[in-house]
Amino acid sequence: MTTPRPYCYRCFKPQVVCVCGGPRVRNRTQVVVVQHPREMHHPIGTERLARLGLENCAVHVAWSCVVTPEMVPPGAALLFPSDKAREINELTDADKPSAIVAIDGTWSQARSLYRDNPWLAGIPHLKLTQAPPSNYRIRREPRVDYVSTLEAVVHALSALEPETEGFDALLDHFAGMVDRQLGFSERPPEGSYRHRRRTPRPLRPDPMLRDTTRSPVVGYVEYVAHDRAGVTEQCLVHVCVERLRDNERLELFARPVNDELPRDTHLHHMGLTRDTVEQGLDET
Structure with a gap:
């Protein structure tokens, strides 16, 4: 390896x-x-x-x-x-x-x-x-x-x-x-070379994420797409941020403008309920 x-x-x-x-x-x-x-x-x-x-x-x-x-x-x-x-x-x-x-x-x-x-x-x-x-x-x-x-x-x-x-x-x-x-x-390969199937590269986590003295914060955002007047727009639905030092988390939900709620299939994919989104903050 x-x-x-x-x-x-x-x-x-x-x-x-x-x-x-x-x-x-x-x-x-x-x-x-x-x-x-x-x-x-x-x-x-x-x-x-x-x-x-x-x-x-x-x-x-x-x-x-x-x-x-x-x-x-x-x-x-x-x-x-x-x-x-x-x-x-x-x-x-x-x-x-x-x-x-x-x-x-x-x-x-x-x-x-x-x-x-x-x-x-x-x-x-x-x-x-x-x-x-x-x-x-x-x-x-x-x-x-x-x-x-x-x-x-x-x-x-x-x-x-x-x-x-x-x-x-x-x-x-x-x-x-x-x-x-x-x-x-252009560097020639060292030794014998045999073609092998490429394996996915492992993810490279930023060392800063492991440095608890710097209090890094990680954020996650979810959108859903809406078609308005022939133009596809993304509407904010879910925001989650977490401080890695102490695992303190802030989670907010947004109610899309004009009350255009996500489809049930989108809600199921995101693990959310319709009531959760309806009670969210106004996106504007």
């Missing part, structure tokens, strides 16, 4: 390829990353480098009805190569956005998120036609002028605030991650 590799619980990569030690850039323009759920734990995704390397950066996973227009500040623009997109290098100071929104995922996933979130089409669009070729040699882009999420964000910020220092260092850190990843993938 092999010994598990040491793991970093900040960037969620093995410590041998940890990317937490990179530069930190004080960007003025806010960055909002809308991430496809399948990209959350991708081992070679670049969103984590943007999150760790940019001080003014927020990441929202695009679960249904979680990413909303309210999460994007007024005056934001979307990095997306649509027909109506303006070249970012041609903007005047008066036209520069207060924030840039980037979609994180494969190009197929990005198009799906764009289609499923109509509000994205309602904000100004920007494109990068003068960006250098992508250095993301781990994944093949569908076009030679397409770049990774991190590269797109950094090139956009460089155009919007050329006086800010650290963007080149962040791209160098990104290139180093790519080189290390490719180095491991």
